[in-house]
Amino acid sequence: MLTQVFFNPVLGGNVVVYQHLFWFYSHPAVYIMVLPAFGLVSEILPVHSRKPLFGYTTMVFSIMGIVVLGLVVWAHHMFTSGTPPWMRLFFTIATSFIAVPTGIKFFNWVATLWGGKISINSAILFSCGFIINFVFGGITGVALAQVPFDIHVHDTYFVVAHFHYIVYGGTVFIIFSSIYHWFPKVTGKMLGEKLGILHFAITFIGFNLCFAPQHWLGLNGMPRRVAEYDPQFQFVNQISTIGALLMAISTIPFLINIFLSIRSGKNSGDNPWNALTPEWLTSSPPPVENWEGEAPLVEEPYGYGNSFTTKNKKI
Amino acid sequence: MLNKNIYLILIISFVFSISFWIGFNVNLLPAEASINAPIYDELFKILLIIGLIIFIGMTIAVIYSLFKFRRRKDQIGDGIALEGNFSLEIVWTIIPSIIVLIIGLYSYNIYDRMGGMQELNHSHEMMSSNTEKIWAGISQSSNNDIANNNLSVEVSAMQFAFLFNYPKGEFISGELHVPVNHKVSMRMESKDVIHAFWVPEFRIKQDIIPGQPTILNFTPTKVGKYPIICAELCGPYHGGMRASIIVEEESDYKDWFNTNNKAEVDL
Incomplete structure (x- = not known):
């Protein structure tokens, strides 16, 4: 391995080919981080807003669209390396178009909320926080896909901010939302809502305080991957640090919540959310192999709404 | 309604x-x-x-x-059974x-x-007589008012510094001095790993790649001192890899050039 020559210019190799190799794998890899979160939020929103998932079919096709387009966008990480102009045009358009299937998903999620009977709890708050953060991260993503825009902010804190709006504001928010949603199924105990909402509030404020100012830092000349910065960036970096501290503090109510719940939490029963998907039809926690006897047949796993459960005529 | x-x-x-x-x-x-x-x-x-x-x-x-669709205390039912709208x-x-x-x-x-679509190898003929391949960069077509007045600089980047070679004066400088409103053509080469040349106030950035010379052309319009920042992680002291670009009036630039000039000819 030490003597390979493919990427070594002294021996006639090409260093940029290594960047292509890296990003050809690593760009689809960031979709691996976020696509499961998209699936989770599609499960959580209908349960807590008591409505079917809006546009299930387009949701599935838009995931396919993201997967296919995700394969042909890697060179948008390399707009300042040696990529020829025609290649940049192709990757700009391909990357911008990922916003279309992703946008469909977000419009559908908001439409799922619209007209529901939304229980304001920790799970739905984290999911809605995710929508707001991810829309912001998606908008900066489309901006970064534009070659001339990227030439200024490439490898700066702007990219750091964009990335964290997607991966922390997106994926991590949904991981928390999922924990509040499925913890009762896993343990048979409810998590406390007051501590959960406190956890959400501190996380949301801390997260935005930490990463929103970094857009400004990047635009104004702070490169990423540095341990030192210019004095004029001190104040904004300090704001960012306070946000990071708040994010660390926000895990304290979360951990206390889990500890209290396991020690003396309210029993959740099998189906605390009145959900229709199959996992809620078994006991909490589920037995070995999930079901006592045969698994039930579920025909309408997302069949929420008044026509299915005609208990309340008021909409 | x-x-x-x-x-x-x-x-x-x-x-x-x-x-x-x-x-x-x-x-x-x-x-x-x-x-x-x-x-x-x-x-x-x-x-x-x-x-x-x-x-x-x-x-x-x-x-x-x-806010509008939140569940009120006395409500037990579901929302509307709306599954989509084509x-x-x-x-x-x-x-x-x-x-x-x-x-x-x-x-x-x-x-x-901004000059990103220019043919790179043609716009660069002033720099070198041989037909060396230019791999990437941002080039600007010569504006009429500043034509034939290019300042050529050869940039070498290494861990952790930039060096600016002025071929006309046969000297090397650690700061980049350029006259205002003149087009500057830089040919950039790395001695070791990938670096990048970034001036935030100019909104330009180009990687400097070992084995693949790149070019960067720009025209400064405002007198002042601006940072040159390495924007590609290049090693442990990457954060300290800085230089300055000093944009000056043409007469100041000529003075600076002449005090450094090692060639026989005057500017």
Whole structure:
């Protein structure tokens, strides 16, 4: 391995080919981080807003669209390396178009909320926080896909901010939302809502305080991957640090919540959310192999709404 | 029904006006000090306004839903059993597609105006007589008023410094001095790993790649001292890899050049 020559210019190799190799794998890899979160939020929103998932079919096709387009966008990480102009045009358009299937998903999620009977709890708050953060991260993503825009902010804190709006504001928010949603199924105990909402509030404020100012830092000349910065960036970096501290503090109510719940939490029963998907039809926690006897047949796993459960005529 | 439409129109005009107001009045960018900078800022402004409209609109929709459709204490039923709406799906597929397509083509126009689409190997003939391949870069066609007045500089980057070689004066400098309103053509080469040349006030950046010479052309428009920042992680002291570009009046530049000049000819 030490003597390979493919990427070594002294021996006639090409260093940029290594960047292509890296990003050809690593760009689809960031979709691996976020696509499961998209699936989770599609499960959580209908349960807590008591409505079917809006546009299930387009949701599935838009995931396919993201997967296919995700394969042909890697060179948008390399707009300042040696990529020829025609290649940049192709990757700009391909990357911008990922916003279309992703946008469909977000419009559908908001439409799922619209007209529901939304229980304001920790799970739905984290999911809605995710929508707001991810829309912001998606908008900066489309901006970064534009070659001339990227030439200024490439490898700066702007990219750091964009990335964290997607991966922390997106994926991590949904991981928390999922924990509040499925913890009762896993343990048979409810998590406390007051501590959960406190956890959400501190996380949301801390997260935005930490990463929103970094857009400004990047635009104004702070490169990423540095341990030192210019004095004029001190104040904004300090704001960012306070946000990071708040994010660390926000895990304290979360951990206390889990500890209290396991020690003396309210029993959740099998189906605390009145959900229709199959996992809620078994006991909490589920037995070995999930079901006592045969698994039930579920025909309408997302069949929420008044026509299915005609208990309340008021909409 | 009429009432509802009036509220919708009010909210939409509020979102648009606040987005346009922020777009035109809030400056998030550093000083504009090159020909490229105002072109870049034009694109930035348009992307900011479109982005704000979408972001504020979506945020209002989410917060309004959470407030308006929240479950009240006495309610036990479900929401409406609405599983989708095909025409809405078509609308929010086609409108974003058109928007991103227009943004993509517009940004390409901006990129062309910044010089990104120029043929690299032709615009560079002044630098060297041999037919060396230029791999990448940003080149600018010579503007009429500043034609034939290119300043050529050869940049070498290494861990952790930039060196600027002025071929006309046969000397090497650690600071880049350039006269204002003159086109500067730089040929850049790395001695070890990948570095990048970035001047935030000029809105330009180009990687400096070992084994693949790149070029970067720009025209400074404002006298002053600006940082040159290495923007590609190049080793443990990457954060300290800085240099300065000093844009001066032509007479000041000539004085500086002549005090350093080691060639026999005068500038």
